[in-house]
Amino acid sequence: MKKALGIDIGGTKILYAVLDENGNILSEIKKTKTPKTSEEIVDTLKSIIQEYDNEIDVVGLSSAGAVNLENTMVLSSTPNLPKGYNTIDFSTLSDKKVFVENDANCAVWAEYKSGAAKGFNTVLMATIGTGIGGGVVSDGRLFRGSMGNALEVGSLKIFADKRRKCTCGRYDCWESYASGTGLKNCAQEGAKEYPEFETSFLKHKKPEEITTYDITEGVEKKDEFCLKVFEQWQYYMFVGLVSLTDIFNPDCIVISGGMCEFVDTQKLEDMINAESVVTPVKVKSALTKNNAGMIGAGLLALM
Amino acid sequence: MKKALGIDIGGTKILYAVLDENGNILSEIKKTKTPKTSEEIVDTLKSIIQEYDNEIDVVGLSSAGAVNLENTMVLSSTPNLPKGYNTIDFSTLSDKKVFVENDANCAVWAEYKSGAAKGFNTVLMATIGTGIGGGVVSDGRLFRGSMGNALEVGSLKIFADKRRKCTCGRYDCWESYASGTGLKNCAQEGAKEYPEFETSFLKHKKPEEITTYDITEGVEKKDEFCLKVFEQWQYYMFVGLVSLTDIFNPDCIVISGGMCEFVDTQKLEDMINAESVVTPVKVKSALTKNNAGMIGAGLLALM
Numbered sequence: 001m002k003k004a005l006g007i008d009i010g011g012t013k014i015l016y017a018v019l020d021e022n023g024n025i026l027s028e029i030k031k032t033k034t035p036k037t038s039e040e041i042v043d044t045l046k047s048i049i050q051e052y053d054n055e056i057d058v059v060g061l062s063s064a065g066a067v068n069l070e071n072t073m074v075l076s077s078t079p080n081l082p083k084g085y086n087t088i089d090f091s092t093l094s095d096k097k098v099f100v101e102n103d104a105n106c107a108v109w110a111e112y113k114s115g116a117a118k119g120f121n122t123v124l125m126a127t128i129g130t131g132i133g134g135g136v137v138s139d140g141r142l143f144r145g146s147m148g149n150a151l152e153v154g155s156l157k158i159f160a161d162k163r164r165k166c167t168c169g170r171y172d173c174w175e176s177y178a179s180g181t182g183l184k185n186c187a188q189e190g191a192k193e194y195p196e197f198e199t200s201f202l203k204h205k206k207p208e209e210i211t212t213y214d215i216t217e218g219v220e221k222k223d224e225f226c227l228k229v230f231e232q233w234q235y236y237m238f239v240g241l242v243s244l245t246d247i248f249n250p251d252c253i254v255i256s257g258g259m260c261e262f263v264d265t266q267k268l269e270d271m272i273n274a275e276s277v278v279t280p281v282k283v284k285s286a287l288t289k290n291n292a293g294m295i296g297a298g299l300l301a302l303m
Numbered sequence: 304m305k306k307a308l309g310i311d312i313g314g315t316k317i318l319y320a321v322l323d324e325n326g327n328i329l330s331e332i333k334k335t336k337t338p339k340t341s342e343e344i345v346d347t348l349k350s351i352i353q354e355y356d357n358e359i360d361v362v363g364l365s366s367a368g369a370v371n372l373e374n375t376m377v378l379s380s381t382p383n384l385p386k387g388y389n390t391i392d393f394s395t396l397s398d399k400k401v402f403v404e405n406d407a408n409c410a411v412w413a414e415y416k417s418g419a420a421k422g423f424n425t426v427l428m429a430t431i432g433t434g435i436g437g438g439v440v441s442d443g444r445l446f447r448g449s450m451g452n453a454l455e456v457g458s459l460k461i462f463a464d465k466r467r468k469c470t471c472g473r474y475d476c477w478e479s480y481a482s483g484t485g486l487k488n489c490a491q492e493g494a495k496e497y498p499e500f501e502t503s504f505l506k507h508k509k510p511e512e513i514t515t516y517d518i519t520e521g522v523e524k525k526d527e528f529c530l531k532v533f534e535q536w537q538y539y540m541f542v543g544l545v546s547l548t549d550i551f552n553p554d555c556i557v558i559s560g561g562m563c564e565f566v567d568t569q570k571l572e573d574m575i576n577a578e579s580v581v582t583p584v585k586v587k588s589a590l591t592k593n594n595a596g597m598i599g600a601g602l603l604a605l606m
Contacts, residue, residue: 066581122449134550138448145441145552146425149581152549160461160480160542170578177463239463246455247437247550249448275473278369278452 011080314383
């Protein structure tokens with residue numbers, strides 16, 4: 001069985017391990033700080049690859065940004081990675097095959113091949129963190145679009161009358177309602193509108209001081225204001241997911257990201273299946289967690 | 304060069320002709336009324352195929368409804384076609400290969416192979432008629448989803464607060480804002496809100512009497528109320544299309560359907576490219592028009 005070195009290049013750390021074709025991790029998972037210049041990133045990656053050179057057949061890299069259709073370079077700007085990063089030709093890092101793919105695409109591939117979506121035909125992943133990212137696999141292929149930019153699902157508009165300004169400068173992006181940031185936005189607006197705020201444990205706070213964490217904490221305490229905000233937030237998540245279900249006809253949706261643990265996947269599944277016009281879908285939580293990018297990149301490189 | 308018999312099974316008529324691999328129509332385009340029972344549909348299709356049996360290599364059928372992944376049957380209910388239609392195994396109609404595909408998928412394939420989107424990598428078609436249908440081709444493949452139901456783009460929600468009830472019973476479907484029906488809805492709501500209605504040539508009408516045709520007629524007359532309604536309608540069309548652009552990263556969007564002639568494709572293209580977060584897209588009007596289903600079905604059968 002062939003082996004891959006999977007490497008996840010994040011804004012703060014680089015994570016790596018050796019994998020087999022089933023996505024099993026065969027070595028210790030190591031991490032190192034992401035260097036501050038693109039030259040140092042190249043050197044670091046070269047020395048990581050060198051370390052495993054005798055054990056592996058291919059190298060898979062997971063990275064933020066849009067990747068070219070040849071899977072050799074990251075073309076778009078990547079705010080958390082240094083200047084010059086988008087000029088690196090990753091295929092030159094080794095004599096072996098080096099394959100780079102967008103982190104969201106790697107993550108959905110990891111879940112499809114060895115995670116929660118194993119055995120499904122069409123898998124939509126929604127990564128709910130500070131923003132919302134996405135990926136789709138159907139019939140054994142990643143959906144990448146004309147230039148590798150597809151599945152920018154965070155920008156899906158869920159209102160058409162310029163109601164809430166998103167951090168991106170546009171209006172009514174799904175991620176300004178249904179991400180971690182969206183939960184904070186729902187809370188800050190709710191504090192001005194919902195009578196439940198008057199009896200909440202958060203009532204001493206100014207609306208603009210309420211955080212995402214305050215709400216998840218309040219939900220655990222069964223605070224009525226926080227429960228109401230949370231329900232509205234999850235409704236917004238449903239609105240985006242049911243549209244994406246009608247668009248992609250997935251048989252499995254995987255929810256991942258930092259907010260994943262707070263999401264009631266069974267409730268979302270029931271709501272989506274009651275409303276969508278396509279065949280029923282399963283909604284699941286991701287299994288590969290922080291290793292998703294590394295595992296997916298390795299498995300894609302082994303294809 | 305191989306030849307296909309392309310057949311478009313519509314609710315009122317069946318359209319058919321012989322095509323080559325480039326989508327050129329080689330015979331007279333014929334039509335016949337769609338029979339009222341599924342047994343008669345089978346007989347009619349058999350006799351049409353018999354007529355061209357010596358000339359053709361394969362048969363391609365375009366039909367409403369979701370088609371199974373083997374492209375032999377229409378699985379979903381099809382309101383404009385008779386009872387029993389979804390039990391027909393189209394592969395038994397001839398000794399030759401018979402291939403059936405959803406009409407929207409056939410239409411986008413026709414535009415991709417021989418129409419306005421020829422040469423593009425990722426093509427999104429939006430068919431704007433009474434409702435809104437859609438199809439996507441990327442990297443040489445139709446996107447079909449897990450059960451052939453994908454691209455139900457008419458159900459994309461463009462508001463998340465249950466504002467306008469759609470004819471389907473759900474709320475805020477894109478097609479209740481941006482289809483032909485949507486234009487009528489925008490007009491009927493606008494008549495109650497816009498001061499321009501008082502000076503419109505439609506002012507003698509009750510809001511609920513205003514039709515889609517009234518507005519397109521008024522736009523030609525440069526009636527201010529109709530222009531305002533139309534602009535709002537086209538903005539709603541933009542809202543759905545920019546979301547779909549961020550989701551699919553198409554390099555070409557093709558607009559087809561009965562409302563296509565009224566759409567300002569250049570304006571939509573400019574609006575989408577100013578707002579989307581992915582690489583730029585071209586917006587074009589469909590070229591294959593009423594022959595799209597027939598041509599696409601024939602070309603798919605020849606694959």
